[in-house]
Amino acid sequence: MISLLKNEWIKLWTKKQPWIFVILIVVITVGISFLYQALESNMGSGNQSGDWQVGLEMEIESDQELMNSSDAEAWDRDMAEMRVEQNQAYLEAGVNPNAVTNISFLNDTFLMAASFITLFSVIVASTVVSSELNTGTIKQLLIRPFERWQFLLSKFIIVVLFSLILIVILFVTMLLMGTILFETASWGSAVLEWGAEGNFVAPGHELIFSKLGLYTLNMLVFVIISFCISTLFKSQALAVGVGIFTLFFTNISQPFGMLLENKAWYKFIILPHLSLPEYARQGTLIEGVTLPFSLMIIAVYCIILMTITTVYFQKKDIAY
């Protein structure tokens, strides 16, 4: 089994594709960093000095006036009240909502950059079995003294390892760029997060590492889906297609979610759960659906898919 892993590892890196993906990840991260810097310096120009607290206090004051004034709509008054609460929270936590540090940068952009990793992982996962099925090299593997599932498993492990390496590269590059371009803050420094239930402030490392963990799980699901589909249908194109479609769908699924949310079956299909990183900033994805439930649904789907694939591959007639 170790020898199979070694073989797969060597085969992976003798191709050009993974190197291109590694380089792209670095390039994309650097690009995003500069873009972020440009946007921030445009927006936050007025609020950069040390008197941000004064600014916030002024905002609170004017909002309070609005709340007490009788000609304002009820709606306006509610908004003002919310803003006051929030600004008071910033003051209490000592967080400048407009200050950019390496930690807030990481928290803001990590998921965006990481979506490229999902894309690249889907491509690699779709190729790893189907390419050997298409060129016929698979037959020289399957006549060697190993069980077929061992070949599948070794390929799968290498793909996952590759994705993890991309994540590490992305993370390190981001941290480096953030530290170079923005202020340096401690891991625990409070950052501002936009949640579905309003903005809130939380320690940076809590947000960042829960995003990192949830993202990794989420990506793993995409890897499993494309790996299995490419093996079952012998088609790399189909697997990449399904992977990208799923990825795309989960990004635009919010409106569907609103429409279908109250259908009982909606929470039992896998699609709405494939936005796991959302749990970093909100407790539920759709009403009543929490992280443990999502993980359970995903696990059930993945186990079924992987079992079907393994059983099918064990028995399949390889005729080339």
Next chain:
Amino acid sequence: MEDFVLEVEGLTKTVKGNKKIVNEMSFQMKRGEILGLLGPNGAGKTTTIRMLVGLIGKTAGKVVINGKNLDVEGQRCKEDIGAIVENPAFYEHISGFKNLQQYARMARQNITTDRLNEVVQLVKLEHAIHDKVKTYSLGMKQRLGVAQAIIHKPAVLILDEPTNGLDPQGIRDLRDYLKVLAKEGTSTLVSSHLLSEMQLMCDRVVIMERGKVIDVTEVSNISNGSDSDNKSVLIAVTVAEGQSLDLVLDGASSNYELMKTNGNVVTIKLAHDKIPELNRFLVKKGIDVFGIEIVKTTLEDRFLQVTNLANEG
């Protein structure tokens, strides 16, 4: 009991439409033997080989490799097999040597670089082994295929059409190293539809057609002109111009069978020990005989003969 390294019994493959593309194949391979699997295109040679190496499942039958049942000890069986199935496929973007290293790592025993070099030398690929496989010719890939198959010194070597794409020198080399391997204890099953090659390469030949074994012959018998079953031979009798044996032989004896008349050369089939008797008979009948010669049947004649029989039957 004889020492068989491969025993196949009732091997059958049924595909969609209840079609039997391999139908109750049975044959044995002796240790140290080079056994040919001969049959026309579509006979089922590749299908048989795929079942032997476990690439496709068998519908029925039993396969014993080196004393181990393929169904019971699949992995142990594979340890003892090296194979090329149809055209060998390689990782084109890496060198031949790196390809061999991949296969070496999958062997149960440790394979040294020395062993790799030895195999490369045996198949005469030294000059190109560090080039990428995509630059190889068909024949070079075939050689690399053989190298890949013998790297772990398997007890049973299975080669599907290994001469495909090889030049005459390459075929000769293959023949030579199969003999070397046979001496080292490797038994080889080699499939082909090229009869002349099989004749030179193999000790015995299993002839198959439409999924069935129709004959198993010793190659040495074929080149002696004798039939493995009844020891009958074909002889060519040259007679004087204008004389005909048709009438003379007609009903003379059931021992002689007139096969064909070609000018003044008549081909007769009879038992080997009946040749002197036929000679005396012709003399008595006043036939002028210029020569009697045993015809060396080639495998090709044999092949056409048995496949015709199978077609008629």
